[in-house]
Amino acid sequence: MAVQTIATSGTSAVDLGPAAALSCRECGHRVPLGPVFACEECFGPLEIAYDFSAYDTEELRKRIEDGPANIWRYAPLLPVPADVAGKPNINPGWTKLVKADNLARELGVTGGLYVKDDSGNPTHSFKDRVVAQALEAARAFGFTTLSCSSTGNLAGAVGAAAARAGLRSCVFIPHDLEQGKVVMAAVYGGELVGIEGNYDDVNRFCSELIGDPAGEGWGFVNVNLRPYYAEGSKTLAYEICEQLGWRLPDQIVVPIASGSQLTKIDKGLRELIELGLVEDRPYKIFGAQAEGCSPVSTAYKAGHDVVRPQKPDTIAKSLAIGNPADGPYVLDIARRTGGAVEDVTDEQVVAAIKLLARTEGIFAETAGGVTVGVTRKLIESGALDPAKTTVVLNTGDGLKTLDAVAGTGLTATIRPNLDSFREAGLA
Amino acid sequence: MAVQTIATSGTSAVDLGPAAALSCRECGHRVPLGPVFACEECFGPLEIAYDFSAYDTEELRKRIEDGPANIWRYAPLLPVPADVAGKPNINPGWTKLVKADNLARELGVTGGLYVKDDSGNPTHSFKDRVVAQALEAARAFGFTTLSCSSTGNLAGAVGAAAARAGLRSCVFIPHDLEQGKVVMAAVYGGELVGIEGNYDDVNRFCSELIGDPAGEGWGFVNVNLRPYYAEGSKTLAYEICEQLGWRLPDQIVVPIASGSQLTKIDKGLRELIELGLVEDRPYKIFGAQAEGCSPVSTAYKAGHDVVRPQKPDTIAKSLAIGNPADGPYVLDIARRTGGAVEDVTDEQVVAAIKLLARTEGIFAETAGGVTVGVTRKLIESGALDPAKTTVVLNTGDGLKTLDAVAGTGLTATIRPNLDSFREAGLA
Numbered sequence: 001m002a003v004q005t006i007a008t009s010g011t012s013a014v015d016l017g018p019a020a021a022l023s024c025r026e027c028g029h030r031v032p033l034g035p036v037f038a039c040e041e042c043f044g045p046l047e048i049a050y051d052f053s054a055y056d057t058e059e060l061r062k063r064i065e066d067g068p069a070n071i072w073r074y075a076p077l078l079p080v081p082a083d084v085a086g087k088p089n090i091n092p093g094w095t096k097l098v099k100a101d102n103l104a105r106e107l108g109v110t111g112g113l114y115v116k117d118d119s120g121n122p123t124h125s126f127k128d129r130v131v132a133q134a135l136e137a138a139r140a141f142g143f144t145t146l147s148c149s150s151t152g153n154l155a156g157a158v159g160a161a162a163a164r165a166g167l168r169s170c171v172f173i174p175h176d177l178e179q180g181k182v183v184m185a186a187v188y189g190g191e192l193v194g195i196e197g198n199y200d201d202v203n204r205f206c207s208e209l210i211g212d213p214a215g216e217g218w219g220f221v222n223v224n225l226r227p228y229y230a231e232g233s234k235t236l237a238y239e240i241c242e243q244l245g246w247r248l249p250d251q252i253v254v255p256i257a258s259g260s261q262l263t264k265i266d267k268g269l270r271e272l273i274e275l276g277l278v279e280d281r282p283y284k285i286f287g288a289q290a291e292g293c294s295p296v297s298t299a300y301k302a303g304h305d306v307v308r309p310q311k312p313d314t315i316a317k318s319l320a321i322g323n324p325a326d327g328p329y330v331l332d333i334a335r336r337t338g339g340a341v342e343d344v345t346d347e348q349v350v351a352a353i354k355l356l357a358r359t360e361g362i363f364a365e366t367a368g369g370v371t372v373g374v375t376r377k378l379i380e381s382g383a384l385d386p387a388k389t390t391v392v393l394n395t396g397d398g399l400k401t402l403d404a405v406a407g408t409g410l411t412a413t414i415r416p417n418l419d420s421f422r423e424a425g426l427a
Numbered sequence: 428m429a430v431q432t433i434a435t436s437g438t439s440a441v442d443l444g445p446a447a448a449l450s451c452r453e454c455g456h457r458v459p460l461g462p463v464f465a466c467e468e469c470f471g472p473l474e475i476a477y478d479f480s481a482y483d484t485e486e487l488r489k490r491i492e493d494g495p496a497n498i499w500r501y502a503p504l505l506p507v508p509a510d511v512a513g514k515p516n517i518n519p520g521w522t523k524l525v526k527a528d529n530l531a532r533e534l535g536v537t538g539g540l541y542v543k544d545d546s547g548n549p550t551h552s553f554k555d556r557v558v559a560q561a562l563e564a565a566r567a568f569g570f571t572t573l574s575c576s577s578t579g580n581l582a583g584a585v586g587a588a589a590a591r592a593g594l595r596s597c598v599f600i601p602h603d604l605e606q607g608k609v610v611m612a613a614v615y616g617g618e619l620v621g622i623e624g625n626y627d628d629v630n631r632f633c634s635e636l637i638g639d640p641a642g643e644g645w646g647f648v649n650v651n652l653r654p655y656y657a658e659g660s661k662t663l664a665y666e667i668c669e670q671l672g673w674r675l676p677d678q679i680v681v682p683i684a685s686g687s688q689l690t691k692i693d694k695g696l697r698e699l700i701e702l703g704l705v706e707d708r709p710y711k712i713f714g715a716q717a718e719g720c721s722p723v724s725t726a727y728k729a730g731h732d733v734v735r736p737q738k739p740d741t742i743a744k745s746l747a748i749g750n751p752a753d754g755p756y757v758l759d760i761a762r763r764t765g766g767a768v769e770d771v772t773d774e775q776v777v778a779a780i781k782l783l784a785r786t787e788g789i790f791a792e793t794a795g796g797v798t799v800g801v802t803r804k805l806i807e808s809g810a811l812d813p814a815k816t817t818v819v820l821n822t823g824d825g826l827k828t829l830d831a832v833a834g835t836g837l838t839a840t841i842r843p844n845l846d847s848f849r850e851a852g853l854a
Binding site: 069 | 528529551618624636786825826827835836838853
C-alpha cells in the first residue's frame with residue numbers, strides 16, 4: 001500500500017480530478033490550474049502537480065482494472081474530472097502491446113520484445129491521447145474553440161475530438177501541405193486555415209492570436225493547454241506496465257520530436273512506482289531520432305547539456321522538430337536511467353518499417369521506423385541489452401506516410417494462366 | 428440456461444473447437460471439416476455446423492467476459508482451437524461501439540444510435556476478422572501459403588496475418604491497381620502478384636491454381652477456406668450485443684458486397700438467442716449498397732428472389748461485387764426480419780462520410796458512407812424506425828479511400844497576421 005502525497009499548494013475552482021496546481025519545472029513556483037504554460041517567475045515550463053494522497057494502492061489497481069478499455073481507466077491519475085468516461089470524446093488508448101517474437105528473433109532479443117502499437121488509436125496516432133486531455137481542460141476553462149498548429153497527425157486528432165465533443169475547431173497549417181494531409185485534417189468539418197508561410201510562421205501566428213482579443217475562448221492544445229495536453233503521454237507508461245502484468249519494462253525505446261512524450265513516460269513510470277502499483281526496480285529509457293533531425297542525439301553523443309537547434313531534413317516528418325523544447329530534460333532522463341539517445345538514417349527508417357511489417361504484420365509510420373531502427377542499432381552497439389525485457393513504441397500508422405515505402409510493389413506480374421505462374425518461379 | 432445442440436454428423440480429425448462438420452446451406456448434406464467450399468451433392472455453399480451442446484449459458488457468458496479484448500473472447504463459438512489466443516495472429520476485434528448522439532440528432536433518431544467502428548482493427552477493416560479464422564483453418568489443414576484474390580482491404584489483412592503467423596503469403600491482384608493500394612499490400616513482405624487482366628481474370632486464375640498441383644499447400648482465404656473465413660463476421664454480431672449489455676439491437680444496417688457478412692451477422696444473432704445469451708425478441712436487418720452496384724437492392728425493390736448481376740460503377744469499391752454470391756440469402760433475411768435493402772448515390776456516400784466525420788469524429792471509408800447514407804434514406808422513407816435502437820456498421824477506414832473526399836480542403840488561406848485573420852471572418 002502506498003498512501004503518498006505529491007505535495008500541493010495553489011487552489012483552483014475547476015474540477016480536473018487529482019490535478020491540484022500547475023508547477024514550474026525549473027523553479028517549482030506554483031499557480032492555480034488555468035490556461036497558462038510558462039512560469040511567471042522564470043518562464044520555465046509549467047506542468048501538472050497532483051494530489052494522489054487519498055489513494056490506497058490495491059483499491060486503485062482494482063478501480064483501474066475495472067475501468068473502460070481506453071485511457072479513462074487511468075482517470076484517477078490524469079488531469080480530468082472523475083466522470084470523464086461519460087463525456088463525448090473519442091476514447092483513445094488501451095492499444096495493443098504486441099509480443100514481437102518474430103522481430104525479437106531477427107534482432108537477437110531474448111529477454112522479451114514488445115511493440116506498443118499506437119496506430120490503433122481512433123485517428124491512428126498517439127496524438128489522440130494528448131488531445132483527449134486538452135479537450136477536458138478546454139471544457140473546464142470554458143473554451144468553445146479547439147485549435148492547434150500542425151503539419152499532420154495533430155490536425156486530425158483535434159478535428160475528430162472537437163467534432164465529437166461538439167466544440168468548434170480551427171486548425172492552422174502551412175498553406176502548401178500535401179493534399180492527402182489536408183484532406184485528413186479537413187474531413188471532420190472544422191475550420192482548416194492555410195497560413196502563407198512555413199511551420200514557424202504558423203506557430204508564431206498562433207502565439208500572436210492567443211494574446212489577442214480575437215483568440216478569446218480559444219484553447220490551443222499544444223500552446224495554452226500544453227501542460228494538460230502533455231500529460232496524455234503518461235498513459236503510454238501506465239498501459240505498458242499494466243499490460244506487462246503490472247511490471248516495469250527493463251528498457252523502453254521512445255521517439256523524440258519535442259521530447260515531451262519521453263519525459264511524460266518517465267513521469268508515468270515514476271508515479272506507478274510511488275503509488276506502489278509496480279515494484280521499484282531500474283528501467284532504462286532510450287530516445288530515438290532520425291539522423292536528418294537529431295539535435296538531441298547529437299547533444300547526447302557530444303556529452304552536452306544543451307541542445308543545439310537543427311534544420312530538419314528527414315522523411316520522419318512527425319519527428320522533425322529542429323529545436324525540441326524538452327530536449328534538455330530528455331538528456332537528463334537518458335543519462336539518469338542509463339539509457340541513451342541514438343539516430344538512424346532515412347534508409348534505415350524505411351528498412352525498419354519493412355522489417356516490422358514483415359515480421360509482425362504491423363505497418364508503422366516513419367516514427368515507428370525510427371524506433372525500430374534505433375533499437376536494432378542500440379543492440380548492435382551493446383547499449384541495449386538483448387537479454388532484458390524491451391518495449392518499442394510505434395506512435396503512428398503507415399497509411400499516413402505511404403510515400404516512405406512507395407518503392408514497395410509487385411513481386412511479379414504474370415498472365416492469368418498456370419504456365420505464366422510457373423515461368424515466374426512462384427510454384 | 429440454454430443447453431442445446433446444433434445437431435452434427437460427420438467427424439473430423441482436425442481440432443477447430445466447436446466446429447463439427449461442414450453442412451450444405453442448400454441440401455443439408457454434411458461432410459467432415461476440410462478445405463472445401465461447395466457441396467459435392469448439389470454444389471451449394473458449405474458452412475460450419477457447430478456442437479454447442481456442452482455449454483451452460485452463464486458459464487459461457489462469464490468465459491466470454493473474462494476473455495481477451497479481441498475476437499478470441501468468442502473462441503467457444505468459432506471454428507478455432509481452444510488455445511487460439513496464444514497463437515501468433517493479429518488479434519482483431521472488440522472494436523468500439525460508439526454511441527452516436529450527434530449523428531442521432533442530425534438524423535432524428537431518438538431510440539439510440541450506435542456506430543460499430545471496425546476501422547479500429549489492426550489493418551483498419553473488418554477483413555481482419557475473417558482472415559483470422561481462415562488463418563486457423565490454414566494451420567489446421569497444414570497449409571504453408573496463405574493466399575487470396577483482392578483489390579484492396581483483403582490483401583493487406585492476408586499479408587499482415589501471414590507475416591505474424593510465419594506463413595508465406597501470395598496475394599493476387601489486377602496488375603494495374605492504384606499505387607497506394609499496391610504499397611499497402613506489399614509492405615508486409617509477402618509475394619504480391621499482378622495479373623494481366625481484370626478482377627474476374629484474377630479470380631478465375633485462383634480457381635485454376637487450386638485445382639492444380641502447383642496450388643498444393645495453398646489456403647485461399649476467400650475460396651477453399653471460405654466456410655471458415657466467412658464465420659469471422661459473426662463476431663460483429665457478438666460484439667454488438669455484448670457491448671449493448673447482452674441485448675439485441677432493434678435494427679442493424681449492414682453493407683453488402685458478396686452479402687456474406689450480413690448473413691453471418693444474422694447467424695451470430697440467432698446463435699446468441701439459441702444459447703440464451705440474449706433475450707429472444709425481434710430484430711430487423713437492413714442491407715446497404717451503392718447505387719452504382721446495387722444488384723441486391725434492385726432485386727429487393729422488384730420483389731425478386733434471384734439477383735441479376737450488374738457491372739459495378741461506384742466509388743464504394745470495397746462493395747463493388749456485381750454478382751454477389753450470398754445475394755439471395757440477403758433477400759431472405761431482409762424479408763424475414765422485416766428489414767429492407769436500399770442504395771445511395773456516390774454523392775450521398777460522400778455526404779454521409781462527411782456527416783459521420785463532422786458529428787462523431789469517425790473517418791469512414793466509402794463502405795461506411797454507404798451504410799450511414801442508407802440509414803438516412805431509410806429513416807426518411809419510414810422503413811427504419813427512429814424510435815428504436817439502431818446500429819450502423821462502418822467496416823473500414825477513410826485513410827484507405829481518400830480519393831472519395833479529395834474535394835475537401837482548406838476553409839481559408841491567410842497571411843500570418845491578425846489583420847488577415849480578421850479579414851477572413853475567422854474571429
